[in-house]
Amino acid sequence: MFLKTHKTAGSTILNLLHRYGDHNHLFFALPYKYQFNYPNSFHAHRVKGYNASSRPHYDIMCHHMRFNYAEVRKVMPPDTFYFTILRDPATMAESSFSYFRAVSSAFKKAPNFKAFISHPTRYYRQGERSNHYARNPLWFDFGFNSDAPFTEMYANAGIRAVKDTFHLVLLAEHFDESMILLKEELCWNLDDVVTFKLNSRGTSRTLERGDIERLRSWNTLDWYLYSYFNRTFWDKVEHFGREKMDIEVRKLKERRQHLAKLCLDGSGPVGAEQIKEEAIKPFQFGQEKILGWAVRKDLPPEVRTRCVRMVTPELQYKDLLDARQFPLGLNNSSVLAATSRRSVGR
Numbered sequence: 001m002f003l004k005t006h007k008t009a010g011s012t013i014l015n016l017l018h019r020y021g022d023h024n025h026l027f028f029a030l031p032y033k034y035q036f037n038y039p040n041s042f043h044a045h046r047v048k049g050y051n052a053s054s055r056p057h058y059d060i061m062c063h064h065m066r067f068n069y070a071e072v073r074k075v076m077p078p079d080t081f082y083f084t085i086l087r088d089p090a091t092m093a094e095s096s097f098s099y100f101r102a103v104s105s106a107f108k109k110a111p112n113f114k115a116f117i118s119h120p121t122r123y124y125r126q127g128e129r130s131n132h133y134a135r136n137p138l139w140f141d142f143g144f145n146s147d148a149p150f151t152e153m154y155a156n157a158g159i160r161a162v163k164d165t166f167h168l169v170l171l172a173e174h175f176d177e178s179m180i181l182l183k184e185e186l187c188w189n190l191d192d193v194v195t196f197k198l199n200s201r202g203t204s205r206t207l208e209r210g211d212i213e214r215l216r217s218w219n220t221l222d223w224y225l226y227s228y229f230n231r232t233f234w235d236k237v238e239h240f241g242r243e244k245m246d247i248e249v250r251k252l253k254e255r256r257q258h259l260a261k262l263c264l265d266g267s268g269p270v271g272a273e274q275i276k277e278e279a280i281k282p283f284q285f286g287q288e289k290i291l292g293w294a295v296r297k298d299l300p301p302e303v304r305t306r307c308v309r310m311v312t313p314e315l316q317y318k319d320l321l322d323a324r325q326f327p328l329g330l331n332n333s334s335v336l337a338a339t340s341r342r343s344v345g346r
């Protein structure tokens, strides 16, 4: 089970989970649309095909939700491996402002990002439309109260809850090291965790030191959470072995380079207008262009399919999986009964 927090490289992780599940014929716990009724708290009945009396065997759950462990547990098997990813609240806020400007009331009211950073309380009102993107969004996604006043006791209780549930907490800033830790935990192969960056923006602002401090302080609960799991992340790397990690990360980068040369048209991500195939066009949202990848045309069909899968964005891949799992619509009980016996577990 992957808790996909917002603006933390989750779409790239979804790609590797989609690919792995697709390749191994695993059964996904899918939302009816693209998210599990976010920003409302997750509820088991939001999973397509879930029925409390005859529960299909689900292998992977990974789409956006506001986490609710009691309900997730009803859907996923007891030996499920839980993981998630965090990002520094400062850069995350910059990404969120750009992406969610039109939907979050606080972001919308601010004339620009600099004004928001300087006086967030001037624009932010608790409970106003989509303001969970504007303050402590990680804390919110974990299902906690993102408007709660900061106290160490409260923040530590949240951390304990995350620590007790999630076996692995990754960091967007250290994506490659994160992939190696994930691969080790799941006993996967290197190719399973090779990805191309998805859902990235054409341009982003560089933050000044003072802005970073202000954003971390505005998002105190998230900063406290991030700082804690940053420490545990490096403890895990230490335990894995720094030298071994360097070797593994080097292999991962080499493999990514190799696959980029094999699969991609051009040397970097491109705007949606340069991608002709609808199946791999990135969804556009927010103030900046969201980039994707063009795939070489001159590849043997099998290789091309594999390359296309690597750059298939979340929405299109979810539709593919949905069509595979429910070829005749939701009432096709034979498909549910025939779900895989394998699970992404420990």
Ligand SMILES: Nc1ncnc2c1ncn2[C@@H]1O[C@H](COP(=O)(O)OS(=O)(=O)O)[C@@H](OP(=O)(O)O)[C@H]1O
Pocket (backbone or CB within 6 Å): 005, 006, 007, 008, 009, 010, 011, 012, 091, 095, 096, 172, 173, 175, 196, 197, 198, 199, 200, 201, 204
């Ligand atoms: N591999 C890797 N390493 C580091 N950072 C990465 C990676 N993949 C995606 N990204 C960055 O993550 C941001 C998008 O996050 P999400 O996909 O979680 O966003 S969303 O909530 O699903 O819309 C988005 O950040 P911004 O570009 O700052 O907006 C992506 O650039």
